[in-house]
Amino acid sequence: MTESSVQSDLWPAPSATGAVDAVVTVPGSKSVTNRALVLAALSSEPGWLRRPLRSRDTLLMAEALRTLGVGIDEGVGPDGTGEAWRVLPAGLHGPATVDVGNAGTVMRFLPPVAALAHGPVRFDGDPRSYERPLGGVITALRDLGVRIDDDDRGALPMTVHGTGAVDGGRVEVDASSSSQFVSALLLSAPRFNQGVEVRHVGSTLPSMPHIRMTVDMLRSVGAQVSTPQSGGEPNVWRVTPGALLGRDLVIEPDLSNAQPFLAAALVTGGRVTIPDWPERTTQPGDALREIFTGMGGSCELTDAGLTFTGSGRIHGIDVDLGEVGELTPGIAAVAALADSPSTLRGVAHLRLHETDRLAALTKELNGLGGDVTETADGLHIRPRPLHGGVFHTYDDHRLATAAAILGLAVPGVEVENVATTAKTLPDFPGLWTAMLDPSAAGAPTG
CATH class of the missing domain: 3.65.10.10 (Enolpyruvate transferase domain)
Known part of the structure; x- marks a missing residue:
């Protein structure tokens, strides 16, 4: 230059x-928009996102979900006013390549989604994305039986080999470097055969409000979630398997x-x-x-x-x-x-x-x-x-x-x-x- x-x-x-x-x-909120996109893509029926944020991170998330087969139509809401995105869930499939840019929510939230797809899904992004922590998600998914090729880097680029289903169950994760490791597993958990029990085993867990955001949004679409705050064990979150409902959500x-x-x-x-x-x-x-x-x-x-x-x-x-x-x-x-x-x-x-x-x-x-x-x-x-x-x-x-x-x-x-x-x-x-x-x-x- x-x-x-x-x-x-x-x-x-x-x-x-x-x-x-x-x-x-x-x-609109990036954190809410990208969580809402994932949940809508995994729902059993179409949903609306009103006043979504249009930014690099959210457009990367939307495009990534489209590459996996999800329909996302950008336009106005059902009442004919205001910007809204119509999300049309579909069978997730590969082969596909996901560009995460440098978006933590995309690089961490979508590997569990890709594990539910049929076929390989490659994840790549900006050079800085290669340096950002991802090992917690990779290790947790492997412990749940998902095959991931990352050349033992614990980071991008990598390929998730989806088989159309994840058994789920109990898994431990050290999320001390990013609370997004916990959120990533919780967001897809209702689609896992056994749901999931996520146990954080590291030092202090940062950014707890973001995990509370994930839990609140899961519950808003019908998921059953137990948390440390709701009488559960410290640093343990449980999500039961079940269908997610399509919603009309204002961001x-x-x-x-x-x-x-x-x-x-x-x-x-x-x-x-x-x-x-x-x-x-x-x-x-x-x-x-x-x-x-x-x-x-x-x-x-x-x-x-x-x-x-x-x-x-x-x-x-x-x-x-x-x-x-x-x-x-x-x-x-x-x-x-x-x-x-x-x-x-x-x-x-x-x-x-x-x-x-x-x-x-x-x-x-x-x-x-x-x-x-x-x-x-x-x-x-x-x-x-x-x-x-x-x-x-x-x-x-x-x-x-x-x-x-x-x-x-x-x-x-x-x-x-x-x-x-x-x-x-x-x-x-x-x-x-x-x-x-x-x-x-x-x-x-x-």
Whole structure:
């Protein structure tokens, strides 16, 4: 790549000229959309997904299911309004090749689905996907009798040899590197002959809200699930075999993708409203209400949505983010602008995400004049006066949005490859520009 093309990939992060005051409609949740697609594909009857997220990760999931024989028609809902996807279950079959991109949900949720298909299914993806943990899913499926060829890498690329059925039963998995290992087995379990009993046998299990999301969505389509929270054994989930029902599901807005917009209210001392914020949800992003309030803002949940208001001051925070690790980059960006130090704990597993998020945040924040050190399980951030410069994203959407947050208060921040935000949040630059200047909505964003 030439120097001129590198420079053309730099997005000048806009600085705020005053307190923001905006209503930002956030697209649907990636986590909910991709779980809903898998469950609808495994159901015994057609179903609808209303207001699904259209992003790289969800389109990869939809296309992967299509390659296995599932019908997914994109259009409007049955009432003729709003975008909706009609999912038409069918007999799963290979041979097929699944492109996972760098989507953890695709690379982990679909191998158990592929085991239910007739024929071989090859999984491949971006170079970074080869480095992401997948061994827990591979080992668990092998223990359940599934043949998988991965040249003993425990990672992509690999081929799952589906036989049309999986016996299921009891299986142990170390999901300490990703809660998606548990969710992957649970989502397909109703189609296993004996269902499944998943026992987590590793150290602390991260991102528990995502497992609760999986359980809630399974129950919403008729699955019988017992969990540690419902009186079961610690770290054990059981799903009984049975048919899944087709549903008409409205996808919640992605609360984690609301983070940069709420952060803008905090950083600028302004106000941002996110419509359709649910009163009850399993999304990790709901924790932002408490976390950002602790950093100096206030929030109110009404029929209009969640309104978050900044006070004009940002306070440091000492917080365990083990259950909501995906929020760490945005919180780190806000913490770098605070009036006191912050310690972010419980997120050692972020070293295995789209990139090593802890190393990347440390390097990029310090590159702008920050004072960040890695700890065994997180970051310690001592606020310093920051300056402009290039903020590299490592093809990680949450690094890009963290850089945009910094740019609000630090002139001259240039975000490398802001287009990576399309992984979960289409047209982030347009949404960001419209929040800062509503009159610019629909205008070119550079």
